[in-house]
Amino acid sequence: MKGISIKDIAKQAGVSPTTVSFVLNGKGREKRISEQVSKKILKLAAKLKYKPNQLARGLRTGKTKTIGLIVEDIANHFFANVAKIVEEEADKFGYKVLYGSTEDNLNKARGLLEVLEYRQVDGYIITPTPNLDKEIEILKNSRKPMVLMDRYLPQIPTNYVMVNNFQGAYDAAEYLLNLGYRKIAYVTTTSEQIQMKERMNGFTAAMKAHGAAFPRKMIKKIPFSITKEEAVGQIMEFMKGVPGLDAIFFATNYLGVFGIESIKDLGWKIGEDVALISFDDHDLFRLHTPGITCVSQPIHEIAQHLVQVLMNELNQHQHQINQVVLPATLVKRESCRKRTKAGTV
């Protein structure tokens, strides 16, 4: 039951725990332990399958070799995939991951942050909720290694890894315009977070650059907290209320999913009655008939960079700020076609 400790090895090797600790931590040379003794200790450790007690080590060194991962929703396709790669990458450096979902709720985020601090994680990967500025500021000032994802806080310079939201949305709008669509609606969240703003800005910029009208009434904002049914209802109402609507952009993957459902419920045909683009890819988009055109995020690269940036801080005490922005890719499928006739609505 009981694990074997440094003491056990010391006793069997006929040396002190100090010496064992030095050797096992690769400081044999530095501390000038004889080759003979080192080898003996290493052999013994392997034979006894010695596993250092992380708690004891952590108590002494203040390091837990654990990172905290705070996402919006671990069950969401995007975050679940990021979580998977983050775990794999962190493992390469000997770190484990503690996770939690905020539901984009400030108090949940605060609770998670508190628990992770209490658990003494060595570093944080955080998807900030609205108004989390104070907590992030505190973390930053305490010099805790930290990197933000999916969004950042414009007021606080920190590490972050992001997709290029502006460019992704710009490309989407331009693509629709080039296909001949003109009455283009935009569905987003009520959140004022930077990633949503940048998507909106990119989209607006493309519309402007092409001289297309994009009035307020073409924009619908859906709160994060309402149920799927309510959201679908609101989207349906919105779409019915836009005369001549011929294309619609959804600013997040779950909104895109709701959008598909809304259009189905209205009895419209995607790609025929209305073109559809969503931000962020999803199995559903790839396999839906017709396929859903989307702005895809490089999930693998995002996750790799997140861990890389965090490890840089963790290991090299490098306190230079790292801000990584990765390109989004427009994935063209059948939900947008060359527009040939007027919308049927």
Added chain:
Amino acid sequence: MKGISIKDIAKQAGVSPTTVSFVLNGKGREKRISEQVSKKILKLAAKLKYKPNQLARGLRTGKTKTIGLIVEDIANHFFANVAKIVEEEADKFGYKVLYGSTEDNLNKARGLLEVLEYRQVDGYIITPTPNLDKEIEILKNSRKPMVLMDRYLPQIPTNYVMVNNFQGAYDAAEYLLNLGYRKIAYVTTTSEQIQMKERMNGFTAAMKAHGAAFPRKMIKKIPFSITKEEAVGQIMEFMKGVPGLDAIFFATNYLGVFGIESIKDLGWKIGEDVALISFDDHDLFRLHTPGITCVSQPIHEIAQHLVQVLMNELNQHQHQINQVVLPATLVKRESCRKRTKAGTV
């Protein structure tokens, strides 16, 4: 930077660390600490925002208040959703979750188990890979709280929480038969794991009960390790090779997703040329046109039971074995209709 400790409180309260520890652990009454002293300590702790150092406590008590969650693939819809609820439920008991994905690979599972042991998690929720019997046996003998999910090891009596795979597959087959389908194919994994066997057994039993033919050649097994493209190719070949095929059952959600793609690639129409049912629900199935009929697992209940069973062991030292089997629900959508004409293939 430095957290405040029990010593700091003791000093300020003018008592010993022992007394502080007793009071803070709710043993004030039991240890007969005076009301006066207790109150003073509690107030001070709140004022100083005392947070016990979990590492120190863990080192002393051997408990980390952490559980290990080993899933097949955290990015998979089913496991991601389970992971989310597990985290929420565990949090209610003051536990955090360390997770990892096995990809159904024995060596990855071994690695995860080793790391979790080393991290001294208090309990395990495990999705066992094939041939993990020895490791599970060891864990069991060491009396570590543990509960298996999604599948169990028939040779080793342990706690587990499962969906009723037999019944789910039985219902699916019976439903197809009642709609008039006769040439029904079955796509599963090469894995011999119990959950796959039970699905197969349930399906076979229903076919038999209805006097329907179900020869070997109607069954296709796909290895877990091949790529999506290879799998889709194999499924296409298989379907083309079954003359008169009129319905097909996919034994996991990712196989169902591949199946949709395969049928699309063949240029067939789901629900018209061939009926389709998948085990396990998915956003894609709900929103696909036509909707995909499936056998849905009660994800929320599964996750709640997993945590509940683990907490029972963890807190009550209850070593009675708990085996929970939850009913599956057939969700009827448009991918299966009353059969009126011969298959078109």
Added chain:
DNA sequence: CTGAAAGCGCTTACAG
């Protein structure tokens, strides 16, 4: 009713 002391398993500054 309360406290001094040991000990969980490590790491590391200090000494020789």
Added chain:
DNA sequence: CTGAAAGCGCTTACAG
């Protein structure tokens, strides 16, 4: 080249 000792922050058996 190696070791004795202190200390990380707790909990708890023991003593009074």
